[in-house]
Amino acid sequence: MSTQTKLNAPVAEFNGVSFRYDGGPEILKDIQFTLSPGSFHFMTGESGAGKTSLLSLLYLYHLPTKGRVRLFGYPVDEMARLDRAKLRRQIGVVFQDFRLLNHLTAFDNVALPLRIAGVKESEIRRHVSELLAWVGLENQMKTHPPELSGGEQQRVAIARAVINRPTLLLADEPTGNVDDAMAKRLLHLFLELNKLGTTVVIATHNEGLIRHFGFPRLHLDKGHLSVVPQNQYKEMASKLFNRGGAQ
Amino acid sequence: MKQSRLFFSTDSNRLFLPWMSMLMGFIAVLILAAGMSAYDSITNWQRVVSGSLTVQIPTYTEAGDPRGEVVNREIETALTILRSSTGVKGATVLSDSQMTELMIPWLGEGAAVSELPLPKLIDVMVDSDHYPDMAQLKTDLAAQVPSAVLDSHRLRLEPLLRLSSGGIKLIGFILILLALTASFTVIYATRTSLTAHEHIISLIHMMGANDWFITRQYAARNFNLTFMGSFFGLLLALPIMAGVSFLIHGATLDFIWNPALDIKQWIVLGCVPVGLALLAFVTTLKTVSDYLKRFL
Ligand SMILES: Nc1ncnc2c1ncn2[C@@H]1O[C@H](COP(=O)(O)OP(=O)(O)O)[C@@H](O)[C@H]1O
Numbered sequence: 031m032s033t034q035t036k037l038n039a040p041v042a043e044f045n046g047v048s049f050r051y052d053g054g055p056e057i058l059k060d061i062q063f064t065l066s067p068g069s070f071h072f073m074t075g076e077s078g079a080g081k082t083s084l085l086s087l088l089y090l091y092h093l094p095t096k097g098r099v100r101l102f103g104y105p106v107d108e109m110a111r112l113d114r115a116k117l118r119r120q121i122g123v124v125f126q127d128f129r130l131l132n133h134l135t136a137f138d139n140v141a142l143p144l145r146i147a148g149v150k151e152s153e154i155r156r157h158v159s160e161l162l163a164w165v166g167l168e169n170q171m172k173t174h175p176p177e178l179s180g181g182e183q184q185r186v187a188i189a190r191a192v193i194n195r196p197t198l199l200l201a202d203e204p205t206g207n208v209d210d211a212m213a214k215r216l217l218h219l220f221l222e223l224n225k226l227g228t229t230v231v232i233a234t235h236n237e238g239l240i241r242h243f244g245f246p247r248l249h250l251d252k253g254h255l256s257v258v259p260q261n262q263y264k265e266m267a268s269k270l271f272n273r274g275g276a277q
Numbered sequence: 278m279k280q281s282r283l284f285f286s287t288d289s290n291r292l293f294l295p296w297m298s299m300l301m302g303f304i305a306v307l308i309l310a311a312g313m314s315a316y317d318s319i320t321n322w323q324r325v326v327s328g329s330l331t332v333q334i335p336t337y338t339e340a341g342d343p344r345g346e347v348v349n350r351e352i353e354t355a356l357t358i359l360r361s362s363t364g365v366k367g368a369t370v371l372s373d374s375q376m377t378e379l380m381i382p383w384l385g386e387g388a389a390v391s392e393l394p395l396p397k398l399i400d401v402m403v404d405s406d407h408y409p410d411m412a413q414l415k416t417d418l419a420a421q422v423p424s425a426v427l428d429s430h431r432l433r434l435e436p437l438l439r440l441s442s443g444g445i446k447l448i449g450f451i452l453i454l455l456a457l458t459a460s461f462t463v464i465y466a467t468r469t470s471l472t473a474h475e476h477i478i479s480l481i482h483m484m485g486a487n488d489w490f491i492t493r494q495y496a497a498r499n500f501n502l503t504f505m506g507s508f509f510g511l512l513l514a515l516p517i518m519a520g521v522s523f524l525i526h527g528a529t530l531d532f533i534w535n536p537a538l539d540i541k542q543w544i545v546l547g548c549v550p551v552g553l554a555l556l557a558f559v560t561t562l563k564t565v566s567d568y569l570k571r572f573l
Pocket residue numbers: 051052054057075076077078079080081082083084
């Protein structure tokens with residue numbers, strides 16, 4: 031089997047997906063949704079609703095306990111190990127806790143996906159410097175993550191996720207540590223990628239952002255997922271605010 | 278940035294593995310050197326001994342008086358009997374100077390052998406494919422030269438040969454234990470390092486690194502560390518081997534155990550670091566790929 035993206039196949043397809051951690055309660059229940067190529071979604075839900083868990087099914091860290099996940103048209107449970115690895119190289123992830131490697135510089139952290147993909151060093155130098163400059167870290171390329179502020183670390187994490195122009199970009203609360211201006215700037219970066227064809231899913235609590243960009247959202251509540259189309263976001267947001275706001 | 282720097286920022290392996298492999302390389306080299314030279318010495322004894330037989334004719338009576346002319350007559354008779362027996366290729370009397378040489382290890386240079394009450398020795402060359410009938414030979418000799426003592430080195434050396442081949446088996450066993458210990462050491466060190474770097478490995482895996490990308494870095498690194506360590510072990514063993522060799526020469530015990538090694542045996546010793554490093558390489562590959570199975 032090849033992992034060439036199947037033409038016109040949905041980027042992701044969840045069919046009756048349930049998920050639980052070893053011995054734990056069911057966290058995701060009977061989830062059903064499709065991400066079409068080039069789509070842009072926010073993912074919302076209270077803290078502990080299962081956003082990170084759902085994303086981990088999308089970036090192939092876990093398999094569902096029930097149901098089936100297809101990525102680019104292929105059922106992930108039936109894929110060969112090598113094919114899963116190839117597929118992961120088309121997925122960029124911004125982790126909620128960044129997962130930067132402290133013994134590497136900001137530059138080397140961002141270069142990591144390219145090195146794994148075997149890109150030439152000369153190209154790596156050019157692309158990584160460009161991107162780090164774009165996120166405003168041109169003077170911190172040689173700095174190690176522990177010496178960076180939370181917001182700077184987050185930008186390194188985002189740069190690392192987008193450096194190889196992924197087909198699918200997953201971001202887990204990627205703007206939690208930056209001010210609104212920077213959050214918008216980063217969202218624009220995701221938008222740029224989206225315009226180039228990348229499918230984007232962003233888990234966020236930032237109502238301002240959701241309102242500003244108005245993309246459809248995948249909303250998780252007690253393990254159940256509902257897809258809220260673009261034009262309903264305002265109503266949804268007011269409901270959330272009435273309940274004391276999203277977490 | 279070198280790829281090997283991806284994982285190994287701080288790692289106890291960097292000291293642990295070279296030290297352990299130095300120790301194991303050192304022991305392996307010494308044991309192999311001892312084993313190979315002992316093997317050579319034993320095959321040498323066997324070659325010398327298996328084709329020979331001696332007959333002793335006493336030159337003194339049991340009371341300590343010289344037996345005189347009768348000795349020479351007995352020698353002649355014994356030689357005639359021996360030379361006419363089937364399976365005997367030749368028989369010669371050892372000269373006094375040959376006797377002196379034989380006794381050097383026991384008595385030292387310049388011993389006056391002729392003044393000692395030593396028997397005359399007849400060296401009998403036998404056809405090892407058609408070994409003479411010892412019982413028949415004994416009866417024949419006893420009939421005409423009652424004083425003659427037939428002595429088969431083969432019989433006397435048998436227990437010694439058994440002992441030495443047992444020793445060689447023991448050395449083989451120790452080498453196997455050593456290889457196992459080396460493997461376990463590598464497994465332990467690798468697992469420790471994998472656990473310490475789990476966050477890095479899981480991240481790299483999630484970014485789409487295939488298993489080989491990770492295993493080869495570990496395996497290559499452990500190969501290098503083990504090679505370095507055991508190479509120093511080899512270097513460390515050399516002066517010890519020289520020392521032992523010097524002591525054996527000094528004690529003129531070379532005829533029992535000649536510690537000299539030939540070129541092939543030196544090559545075998547030179548292969549010890551490479552062998553240990555390869556063992557570490559293969560063990561690491563297996564350990565890391567088993568570990569990676571925990572990731573989807
Ligand atoms: N590794 C894990 N093992 C067991 N339970 C977990 C693990 N990660 C998260 N959970 C639990 O799963 C539920 C959903 O968590 P998570 O997916 O992180 O939600 P969110 O990202 O929406 O805050 C929570 O109850 C959390 O305690």
